Amino acid sequence: MALIFLALTAALLCFWLLSQPWRQARRRAALRAKAFPAAWRAILRRNVPQAARLPADLQLKLKRQMQVFLAEKSFIGCAGQVIT
Structure with a gap:
């Protein structure tokens, strides 16, 4: 047994x-199948203006890769707090 x-x-x-x-x-x-959040879109537009110059298919690929990266990484703030 x-x-x-x-x-x-x-x-x-x-x-x-x-x-x-x-x-x-x-x-x-x-x-990648989830919709890209509107808040993230605004942050991307404000902080990475070069992304708007990419062709539409590359913009979509960038956004999908960002979703995966941000979901898999943990960020630690200056107060030592983990932001997920």
């Missing part, structure tokens, strides 16, 4: 480890 439990646990661990790239791609695709 213990051997079966150990084998099942090992198989589940292997599956979980091997499926990590698939799960990450799926999570990133879901993030």
Whole structure:
């Protein structure tokens, strides 16, 4: 019984480890599918005026990449608070 439990646990661990790239791609695709927030659009327009000069398809690609980056990174403020 213990051997079966150990084998099942090992198989589940292997599956979980091997499926990590698939799960990450799926999570990133879901993030890219969301609408770009209006507040972020205003910040982008104000702080990165060069983005408005990009062709529409590259602007969309930039916004999608920003969504993934901001979702996956933690930012620590000057008071030591983590902003997620």
